[in-house]
Amino acid sequence: MKFKKTLAFAQQLDKEDKLAHLRNQFHIPKDKDGNDWLYFTGNSLGLQPKATKEYINQELKDWANLGVEGHFEAKNPWLNYHEFLTDKMAKIVGAKPIEVVVMNTLTTNLHLLMVSFYRPTKTKYKIVIESDAFPSDRYAVQSQLKFHGFSEDDIIEWKPRKGEELLYIEDLEEIVATQGDEIALLLIGGVNYYTGQFLDIKKIAAIGHSKNCIVGIDLAHGAGNIQPNLHDSNVDFAAWCTYKYLNSGPGSLAGLFVHEKHSKNKELPRFAGWWNHNKATRFNMRQPFDVMEGAEGWQLSNPPILSMAAIKASLDLFDEVGFENLREKSEKLTGYFEFLINEINSDDIKIITPKNPKERGCQLSIQVKNADKSLHKKLTENNIITDWREPDVIRCAPVPMYNSFEDIYTMISILKGLL
Template sequence: MQYKNTLEFAKKLDSEDQLASYRYQFHIPQDKQGNDWLYFTGNSLGLQPKKAKEYINVELQDWAEKGVEGHFDGENPWVTYPESLSKMMAKVVGAKPLEVIIMDTLTANLHFLMVSFYRPTKKRYKILIESDAFPSDRYAVQSQLKFHGFSEEDLIYWSPPKGKDLLEINDLENILEEQGHEIALVLIGGVNYYTGQRFDFKKIAELGHAKGCVVGIDLAHGAGNIQPDLHESGVDFAAWCTYKYLNSGPGSLSGIFVHEKHAHNTELPRFAGWWNHNKETRFNMRLPFDVMAGAEGWQLSNPPILAMAPIKASLEMFEEVGMDALREKSIKLTGFMEFLFQELGSDAVSIITPINPTERGCQLSIQVKNADKSLHQKLMDKHIITDWREPNVIRCAPAPMYNSFEDVYKMVSILKEILKDY
């Protein structure tokens, strides 16, 4: 669309926004004068849904009044609590309910999934990740290699062309063509945490599978942000946290996806616990292990209900809005921010995130000249909440569930004033 660099235009877009009211279903931090912060770090920690406390209190009340009977007789029986979340989460990530479960935390889940999907042999044992993967992913695969008796030299990196910031699919194809016969696992961050680049999962799955590799996705920066269509993509597995765009609270639980093609494969090696045992006989304590089908078959322990309650509060909004409408607003909102950045006319900052909306989510990564972190601090001093990632990027993520076009306009207007001193 044709944007205009005026506050009036931003307010007009807000007045036409059918999702604008959802902003008021979140707690927005305020300064001492009661003014809302300009909050653009939903890619790191989403804001708190106002219903989160209410939903936690429901479970606290059932615990107080019913004790252990809350597992079966509570307002939301704890034994089946995760199942309703799976149905809503599946829609967010483009999966079938059978393929999704919420459990544990992100890096732990990646390890649990690699128990099943990283099965090295003497001839096929290497792991491929992007060169600037999120550190936790790199640490996880390095430790997996060591655990299986291999070395960090067996980790292959998909890197950008020299002098560029973004990865190119042709380079991945070349790596797989040359070394695919040695690669057991391709594990890619679905949206790169640093550049904000979104990858074509379907293409990556096709390339990896053609060479006999298992393909997994870390969807931490994608869930609730892009429409990953995990089932249709054909990737073997994925995992993501829920505390970024899914607004579940600091350090909260993770979601996993295991493709339907693996749903009934009881021969897949995995860790076991009583919660991935057949739910029909789970409480008959003396039976041999009988693994459940689908993603539920990767659970180990009973669900932490107090941590799940805020996820429910958030997912209900995603259920109401739908990812189509959310993504439509996101493209428009991020596009407006991009337009305003381009209007700055300053060589002190530049966008390294792809310009094409299909190759990004709502995050824009702003590269700062001379890696000057003081620019980020000046924004923070104005209660403009972004985050800094070394060596030289400010990450800004206008989250469509609660950010407004006026937020975006004000943020870039203040940045413009700050840049006058640069």
């Protein structure tokens, strides 16, 4: 649509927004005078749904009143609590329920998945990552290589072209075409944390599989933000956290995806625990290990209920609204944000996130010329909450669940004044 750079226009967009009511279902942090912060860091930590307290209190109440019997008699019995999350999480990432489970934390899940899917040989052992992968992904890959007797030199980096920030899929094709016989695994961030670029996951899977490489995706900045359609993409595995766009609270549990094509392969090596043993015989004890089919076969321990209750509160809200509606608003919200930034027409800043809405989520990464972090600090002093990523980027994410068009207008008005 054609945007206008007036407050009245922003307010009219909010009036027409069918999801505007969602903002009232979140706690918006306030300044010392009681005014709402302009919060643009859902890409780092999502805001708390007001329902979260009720969901957690239900489990505290059942624990107080039932003790251990809460595993069977609680309003939401704890024994299989993770199953309350599966269908709704599967919808968000575009998967079948058998392919998804909520467990552990993100990097833990990546390690558990690599136990199964990174099976290097003497000739096929290298790992491809983006050159600007999130540090924890790089550390995980480095440690896996060392564990198997290889070195950090066996990482192949998919890099932007000289003088550019974004990745080209053709460059990945070239890497795999020329070095694929030595590559065992591609582990790629589906949405790059720094630039906000949403990569073509299906294409990445096809490229990797053309040389019999396993393909894994880190969706930390994708889940709840874009629609990755994991099943149709044909990637082998994926993992993501839930405390960013999925609003589950700091350090909350993560999600894991294993494609259905691997679901019945009980010969895949994996670390084992009580909770990936067959449900039917789990409590018989003293049984030989019998791994469950599907993503549940990567669980280790019984679920931490209080964290899962917070995830359930958020997923129920996503399910009520419909992710396709959130994505539609997100594209409009981010497009308006982009329009107003470009209208500033300053040589001191530029957006490095792709212009094509299909190649980004709601995050826009603003590169600051001659960066010294001072602009970010001034925004914070004005109660505009963004985040800074070295060396020179301010990341801003207008989240469709709780950000408004007027939020964006006000933020840009202040930014323009600071510049």
